[in-house]
Amino acid sequence: MSERLTPDVCVVGGGSAGLVVAAGAAQLGLEVVLVERALMGGDCLNFGCVPSKALIAAAKAAQAQRSGGAFGIAPVEPRVDFPRVMDHVAETIAAIAPNDSVERFEKLGVRVLKEEARFVGRAEIQAGPHRIASKRIVLATGSRAALPPIPGLADTPHFTNETIFANRTLPTHLLIIGGGPIGIEMAQAFRRLGSQVTVLEAATFLPKDDQELAAIVVARLRKEGVDLRGSVKIDRIERSSDGVVAVLGDGTRVAGSHLLVAAGRSPVTESLDLDKAGIAHTKHGITVDASLRTSNRNVWAIGDCNGLYAFTHMAGYEASLFIRSALFRVPAKLDAAIVPWATYSDPELAHVGLSELAAREKHGDGIRVLRWKFAENDRAQAERATDGLVKVVTDARGRILGAAIAGPQAGELIQPWCLAISKRLKISALAGFVPPYPTLGEAGKRAAGSYFTETLFGPRMRGLVRFLARLPVW
Incomplete structure (x- = not known):
């Protein structure tokens, strides 16, 4: 039988943005229901910021062994135990996970439902057997890796950020599609851990950054042996007997043992039935105003799903704006001028x-x-x-x-x-x-x-x- 819930705030998505709202609202004494169909902590904890920085730290330790000559310390080629490296990544996630766990949020007074949510009305959501009606619904469903429309890509084994940290075999030659922050960070990390790495970018490397400074990072990666190829067109991706091949527009064939796709993000919204709630949206994300309210005045969209800024720190910032405007009724608008970002290359x-x-x-x-x-x-x-x-x-x-x-x-x-x-x-x-x-x-x-x-x-x-x-x- 369906259970009807009427919380003060309903949050859909247990990633960075949703967890900040849920914790804040619950600690303010409101009744909160949090709906999360997958892993608590979302992309950042499980597939993004945390595991990538753990991998980068291991790669930095490996590189330090190669770089002692200038200090009078004999350089050596490190012996990389890649499965142990990935144990370090998993241990890092596990150490942080309790902060985002169901148990912690239930102790805060949040009702956590491990279900998929979809709208059945303007202010009503169905989550498994639960019908949730609330005057304040916060969508914080995040984003996933986008797959560019390259022929053969979907049918060829490949990694995204959601799968590469579960891999326990060091790639012999890692091909990376995309020269943004994720592509650049992973290229340097895997190169330092011993992989040959080639990055294929359709336009400019780190295109959102000041190109005078981005050139400094690009030069370092090239010095370390990363093959960076910008302004290239990939005609198709093919399987090969020992991995994968990217066929470029000029006919060049670039072979690798593994493929990582890091070519942008797509909002996770398809299962929400947004149209049933009268919520405007595009392929880039849920449409919001400066206070992060959607076209439905009972619904806000924060974090990656609104397509504005795909950063964990922005998810927290946007969550704080919701708390100020929707709960305290203090006018609060997103200030794009203060948005920082960083790429954790070396x-x-x-x-x-x-x-x-x-x-x-x-x-x-x-x-x-x-x-x-x-x-x-x-x-x-x-x-x-x-x-x-x-x-x-x-x-x-x-x-x-x-x-x-x-x-x-x-x-x-x-x-x-x-x-x-x-x-x-x-x-x-x-x-x-x-x-x-x-x-x-x-x-x-x-x-x-x-x-x-x-x-x-x-x-x-x-x-x-x-x-x-x-x-x-x-």
Whole structure:
């Protein structure tokens, strides 16, 4: 028999976005039902951020054994036990999983249903034997790897991010379709673990990033032996006796033992019956307004399923906007200007705000572009990590418009710039603080300080200082 539930909030999807809403609403004393048909923790915990960073950490450890020569430590080729590497990945997931578990959320007071959800009305959902009616329904169903329409691909064995971390055989030659963040991260990781790697990209590598900085990452991967082929057309994918073959538009045949598809994401919405609830949507995601509300005023869509920003940190941010606007009734709108992202290659690549190109399109030639190379940073020199630079864009009055970093720990170093942009600070705020020495963070301060170099050490200031020097000491 069908059980009818009438919670204050119904959340569909137990990934990053849905879990933040469910935990927040329950801790505020509301009755919450969470519907999740698969794994709690969603893509990030099980197939995305967590396992990929665990794999990257193992690859970094392997690369460190090859890179000791400059420090006076004899380099050696590491002996990689790939099944043990994948045990490390699984152990990392298992260590974090309790935070996202059914048990934890039930202790918070959330009713968790392990069912598939579909709309049966504007504010009603069927989840297995449960009929759920709620004035506030939050869709947080995430996304999955998109398969490009390449002939033969669907019929050829291939990995996506959802399957590659279950693989326990090190690929001899890994072909990767897609040169975005996932493709680049996995290419470097598998190369460092001992695979031959070829990346096939239809356009530009890391296309959403500042290409001046993306080129630094691309150069490092090529130096490490990754075969990066940009602006290529794949005519078809074929099976071979020992793996897979990508046939390119010019007739070139690229053979590999395994294939990874990392060519974008698609929202997971097909089983929801959105039309029955009057919810507008496209192939790119569920249509939402600035407060993340859908065309149905009882339904919000947050996280990857709305097609805006496929980042875990954005899922959490969007969840907080729902809590503010829908539960506290405080106006809250998504601010695209504060959205950061990072690619965890080596060197890392991180970005927040406007790129130089976007800033020029919006503000014309009145912008200032500031750069500071890690080669001029003492800590980077000590650690032999001098590839990269900090790049900052300001308007004519010194307001920070955007920042990008290619270099060691860029994902950490971008954070003061995230704060600066979210608080609409001027460049003087980043130029005026005192960082400890020697740290990589000094590179950001030096980049900010370069904004004032011409004014501070120009002819007018030099003349003023000479005049003041002639006056009696005071």
